[in-house]
Amino acid sequence: MKSKTWLFAILLSLVFFGNKAFSQGPPITADSPIMLGGGTFLMKTLTEIRFTDHGTFTRIPLMAHYLPTSDIVVSVHFPLVLYNFDNGLMEGENGTTFGDLEIMGKYQFYRKDGKGKTFRMVAKTLQTLPTGKELGIEDMSTGNYESYLSMVAGYETLKYGISSELGYSLSPNGNDDKVKLALGFGLPLLKPTYPVNQLNLYFEYDSEWYTETSGYRLLYAQGIQYAVNDLTLEAAVQIPLVQDVHSFRERNYSIFIGTRYNF
């Protein structure tokens, strides 16, 4: 099953290689406040393969982003989830399902540009719909509604990039209510040029406080991104630094593989 999951994830990433890719730069696991022009349509994917003591879970989203204006983004994320429980209450359960559908909206309310640098702030909302199976796999397939509100801020220069996000997630039963704080740093390893030829390193922290069920988790992701002309590839490994949460929420590590495209 594991090899099948890997193969599927890699194949999905490769499907887009023949298309025009959109050379992205900012965070891999975190979000970015940078919007790239009104009237554009962006497709992207960021596959996550999560390894836990309960099993291996893969989320393969197809994310369709539309920018009606230069400061608004609306998007829909269609996730495919592959699950394989090899321990715990659901041991032996495995399969593929449509995950929890997400609808996102972002509005850029502040922008300050300088020569070779920009600072932007964005208000963001993410609504999760219970289209997935009730598998209890967080951010993948819970079968529950969830509403998330946050503020994303980022400072991007030719030498480095910093992005941050502070938000609150609400669920109907309160079990998954949490405060989220993300902080990401990007470091270009090559001299910034256009046409794009970039090799970037990312260091991303993601922390969550469960307000109703008490718990705290701090994740660290080390990512690398390569963009040349129209093609961008990215990969990251995310590990927990702190995990003071219920055992079913514990993670061993995650692998992210992504590509981004502008049609």
Place this chain on the structure above:
Amino acid sequence: MKSLFVTVIIALFTTVGQAQTDKFEVHVNGLGCPYCASGLEDAFKKFDGISDIKIDIQKGLLTFSMPAEANLSTEKVATTVEKASYTAVKTKVERANGKVETSEGKSAGTKTTATMETKTFEVAGECGMCKKRIETAAKGISGVSKASWKVESDMLTVTFNSKETSAKAVQKAVANVGHDTEAFKATDEAYKNLHACCKYERME
């Protein structure tokens, strides 16, 4: 004869092939990473006939050419930069007819502060003292940013904001201090007041 024929043919094709183009230079703020430039380029690619789009990410400089008949305005350029979510700081266009326009502004909707033109015309004079007098008179007009008169050729080159003044106004001012120009003749009294070494041959 054969080589002459070939030369004429080549020259003809070269002339036909060279469409009249306006050349744009846009200083853009907010390009904090190479991928930002992708969004900017995509926004400009929507213009029909645009060519030679280049972005110097280090300088924040966007350059491109447009067919002259499109008559793309600097305001439209700034609006497009804004639509791409960046800030146009300064836009300069060299029109196919030689006219140079610049506009400065934070972004779309900002007031165009200057539409600069450079013109050269004949001004009669004789010496270094004339040069100083002519250039001072020209620069004394609001909107004139540069004025240079050549003793050898009697030609005055001025750069001015066409929204504030005109080439005729400059010539009038120069004539008022005693120097004949293409458009205006100095009064006899003004000519008489010139220093002895400045007595030039009057223009017809």
